[in-house]
Amino acid sequence: MLFAPQPAPRAGLHYRLSGTYGAPWLVFVHALATDMRLWDPVIERIGGRFRVLTWDLRGHGLSDTPAGPWSITDLADDLLALTDYLRIERFALCGISVGGQVALDVALQAPERLDAVVFSNTGLKIGNAEGWAERIATATTHGMTAVADGNIERWFTDSFRADPARLTPWRTMVTRSPVEGFTNTAAALRDADYTGRAASIRVPSLVIGAEHDTSTPPDLARTVAATVPDARLEIMDGVAHLPNVQDPDAYAVLLNTFIPEVARRTRPA
């Protein structure tokens, strides 16, 4: 277990390094009400090719939960502070859902740090104010168990949900997630909108969407891909909001194909 302490008001961040020492860096950002373990199935498949940094967003996993409110830009600043702390100068970045919005923010703030970026199952704007208000109220009043079933329904298709051996750990991850981390991050999502800014991103980009994703439907992925200049788009079949968990083989192929190809072109000589 590794922990990067940060002076208040920044959050101390729990992180893990894996993969191959000396290989190009690949940094992952997880989704709301999950933690860095969300990426384990993919890392098992591609870790050998990269040096991998995974970390828990503030208010998630073993990272600190500072007093809210916070914004998506605060989460992006956390990541930039963490990569500075670890002396990681350049990296490929892959973020899913809220992690995808963190990746949008990092791509806007610090394009010179990025070899390539993957915006997975995300949107320039995710959900609406009413929907987020309802989920924040439910979690505040009744706790994370009350939001877990809704999350799981949006995250996975029926066949995955029918198998307790596959489903149970991910549901437990939600119910153990800190309520204040969930509510403050949900409020950050409610207030975030990258519609006007994403067109100025200048980093080689892959957008991943999924056929059955009801949280960030394929049309949101298509909009991200149509807005970010020269972005490549992949819509995965047969999966919902978390394709990296439900079909890590196919997801790993997408990363393994895209990142090394563009990184060769973008990395300074």
Ligand SMILES: O=C(O)CC1=CCC(=O)O1
């Ligand atoms: O929980 C959901 O509906 C999906 C989600 C939206 C943002 C995020 O990170 O997860």
